Amino acid sequence: MADRPQGSGMPEKGTPEYDWLYGSQSQSPSSDVTRQVPAQGADRPDETRVMPVARREARGSGGQPPGRTRTAASAPPPKPKKRRWRPRLRLGLIPLLLLLIVVWLVAVPLYFWTKIDKVDAQPSGDRPGDQPGTNYLIVGSDKADDLTDEQREVLDTPERGGTNTDTIIVLHTGSGGRTMMSIPRDTLVEVPDGGTQMINAAFASGGAPLLVQRVEALTGIHIDHYVELGFGSVINTVDAFGGVEICPKQDMKDPLARLDIKKGCQEVDGLTALAYSRSRHVTALSDLDRVARQREVISALGSEAKTPWTFVNPVRYWKLNKAASGAIRVDEEMNPLDLGRFALAMTGDSQTCTMPNLSAPSDPNRIIADPDRAPALFNAIIEDTTVPKAACTPTGRARS
Template sequence: MADRPKGSGVPEEGTPEYDWLYGSGSSTPPSDATQQMPARGGGRADETRVMPAARREARGGGSGGTSGNGGGRPPTRPQPTPAAAAPRRRRRFRPRLGLRLVPLLLLLVLVYLVGVPLWFYGKIDRVDAEPSGDRPADQPGTNYLIVGSDKADDLSAEQRKILQTGERGGTNTDTIIVLHTGSGGRTMMSIPRDTLTEVPGHGTQMINAAFAIDGAPLLVASVEKLTGIHIDHYVELGFGSVINTVDAFGGVEVCPKQDMVDPAARLDIKKGCQEVDGITALAYSRSRHVTALSDLDRVARQREVISALGSEATTPWTFVNPVRYWKLNKAASESIRIDDGMGPLDLGRFALAMTGESQTCTMPNLNAPSDPNRIIADPDRAPALFDAIINDETVPKKACTPTGRVTS
């Protein structure tokens, strides 16, 4: 083999210093696979110490190739595309708090609806209305005696001035109504105040005289004597009860059939249905000097006002509006008197009876033979109405007319 020139960078043959690198007896440079670090102590090469050949691209030796990374900088981590990014998890609304509040709110509403009447029940005036002596036996159903008195001590100073009533304690009545509830339905029967009847212990007088003589007990006894109907409960309404209750509702609708101007009742109202305030509603129910049948027409208007109040009381707005509900209970408690035995449940049943559909009529009557300005119970027609109430039966339509007179 020819001699290698000096300075070629290749060790001379047989040079021992480089045998370990190039191997002995080899005339060609070894490949990369021979570049192994010899194992210490001889023997087989340590394969774990192989120096892998670096790729040109990884060493950055490329000259502008697409696979280069631009000057030997470490490769950047590829960023995920928006489509590959994980969707953002939305917080789901869980109305647990709202569901827990609903029962609490319902409980508060129930407490309010029950608690307000109970609160004002304790403020209502009581009266001993049970008469002495013999009375009709208990009867099926429930009978309430509703009395409208001229009690003015529940009026404000301004209302007294408008009505010119003064501070009277309520010694007269122009409203006497028997309200019956039972399986035979509801019946509201008016007894005209000018009805001549026996007042126990005081002879024959107008029935309203019993109230002036001895108040509630004697009036109950006189009504029972006249009709044979056992009175279970007594409710007395003053002037203020009508005025304040109507105003608590924001007015009621009345439908006069003619123009009515009655200075005695302080009434001036046009014909036709219209909304009226408490003062006008009271005057409308008390007027007796305009229409032909006087007191018989008046009792029909009294029932009209009471029915209008009942209709207003049953509207959902009464219970939804807490202010209206409060004012209604307050007005009622300040303007009524009830018998001693009338508990909260009895009063609640009475309120429901007042708001329900009722058959309304006036006691069948005739002009009194002795005095055409007074009336008496019609002996032929009145017993049929009285007996229907006593036996808790449906009242015959012929026996129940608005004025108590025979209609053609």
């Protein structure tokens, strides 16, 4: 390769070695050798050119250019809109309220559970074996020591521990449904030493264990739990609900029961509800009509207890538990969960019956279990099956 010319400056135009760069003067202007492009002028407007850069003033804080003061005539910046305050429930508040409600609903019954009397209701001797479902024996006694002085004066009854029972009901719950069967207090039953005796006499002579034994011997139904209600349980519980509805089918005036009401559905207080369930001297069937009214009052209490207002209203809920605990006795084997199941059974829809019965041949004022129809009702409860309609009537007498 030929040596390059030495020198300190740029190569000069016209030097033969560099004609390829600058071209030679002998070459025509149309040759395609590289040539210097003339500078852009005004006579060549279509050629691309650099556009002048728009000058942008910097702005300082407040939206004004630096060094420039906002005058009074300048429009002020728009004010931010005020947001309306709206209450917001924090997610943690709702679970807390629900927890407090659950604690209240559980704690109140547990507290009053400690106030309930427990009795020994375990009978002696042979008993029917365990059976499906659960059977409660509900006993309404004339226990009056839970009444106030004012209530005792109205009822004209002394304070006593409860020696008689006007109400004997077997409440069955299971897959066959709920059945509430009344056993009339004048029912004659056999006794171990021979002869017969009214079933309510067992309560007077032997208390809860003997009454359970007589009911089991009569029906073959195994009694799982015993619940005894006194006068005060009806009065105070009805008043805690603010009254219950009863529907007498005729005018009823019974001075012995202190009852005076008209025919038709009506709201009554606790004293009237108790008198209505105790009266037995007005209607033709006496005690048989009375057991039907007793179930009517119990069902009315159950209907009131299952309304949401019972649980939403803390005052009503407290009064209800207090009234029930002050006038109830349960067997020693029952626990709070068993009592809760009993309460649910009482508030549910039940098929109500009176034990199928006939007038006793030896005494028309006493009754006996109908040997033809009663076993069908007893067996349905024992086997936890549907009760036949023919065996379930309000008074226990055969349908005409």
